[in-house]
Amino acid sequence: MSGCPWKVSALGALLELAGLRAELQFDRPQEGWTAVEVDGERLTGAGLMGIEAPTFSAGESPRLIDSFVRGGDLVLAYDETPAWPIRVDATFSAAAAEAPLLAAFDLLVSVRTSLLNSRPAMAVRSRVPAEEILVFADPDGDRLEPVNAGRSYVVESSLPVVYRLPGGRFSYLEAAYPGQLHRLEASVSPPGDLAEVRHPLFFESLEKGVILRAWLRGVFAARRADLAVARSVYKSLAAEPPPLAS
Numbered sequence: 001m002s003g004c005p006w007k008v009s010a011l012g013a014l015l016e017l018a019g020l021r022a023e024l025q026f027d028r029p030q031e032g033w034t035a036v037e038v039d040g041e042r043l044t045g046a047g048l049m050g051i052e053a054p055t056f057s058a059g060e061s062p063r064l065i066d067s068f069v070r071g072g073d074l075v076l077a078y079d080e081t082p083a084w085p086i087r088v089d090a091t092f093s094a095a096a097a098e099a100p101l102l103a104a105f106d107l108l109v110s111v112r113t114s115l116l117n118s119r120p121a122m123a124v125r126s127r128v129p130a131e132e133i134l135v136f137a138d139p140d141g142d143r144l145e146p147v148n149a150g151r152s153y154v155v156e157s158s159l160p161v162v163y164r165l166p167g168g169r170f171s172y173l174e175a176a177y178p179g180q181l182h183r184l185e186a187s188v189s190p191p192g193d194l195a196e197v198r199h200p201l202f203f204e205s206l207e208k209g210v211i212l213r214a215w216l217r218g219v220f221a222a223r224r225a226d227l228a229v230a231r232s233v234y235k236s237l238a239a240e241p242p243p244l245a246s
Helices: 223-239
Strands: 006-008 012-017 020-025 034-038 047-052 064-070 073-078 087-096 101-112 122-129 132-136 144-146 152-155 161-164 170-176 184-189 194-201 212-222
Touching: 006 064, 012 087, 012 101, 034 047, 047 087, 047 212, 101 122, 122 170, 122 212, 132 184, 132 223, 161 223, 170 223, 194 212, 212 223
Parallel strands: none
Antiparallel strands: 006 012, 012 020, 020 034, 047 122, 064 073, 073 087, 087 101, 101 212, 122 194, 132 144, 132 161, 152 184, 161 170, 170 212, 184 194
């Protein structure tokens, strides 16, 4: 990757990388990366890797206590509150990729608490306009589950999800580090066939002095090779050392 893909202000960040453009508002982390453009085409209604937590609900501004760029990473830190005493750290990294990939970006979410014991349950959600959404039913992608409008799909899995974007040129692929996530929830809502996938996180209790982490990867790729890319992305994640709890 040449240069830094992040432009950061007091209010948010802009990602510009290899035909991918997106914006993040720091006071709305639950909306994720919005105003998403892929090769100049806007993905209407898209919100990638929004961080859903009890203190990030509508009408309440989360307390951002730090934001900075470190190398190729964008690092954000949100303070715990009396209502939900969990600190959330989010680290985004991004890199250009060779065809058939366009670009890839990761989200590493970490949680900690100052209490002796707490419940850190939260989720990461992506919403993408899609002509088709496919969920891998096995790691090799030999079995695919389509998610149709009006249907909800829930699976105890961290396997890849493939969103085939309008226009037939590109797909967006999203996968989680194997073993880190316990459930994947997918649905498609008309009009506009806006696909949504939620990754619930951190079902276990959290004690003071412990850090829990979860890792997700999003990739934009040519549609003609999206299934092969999804398999490769999942296998590359599985081969990485885990983001271990501290």
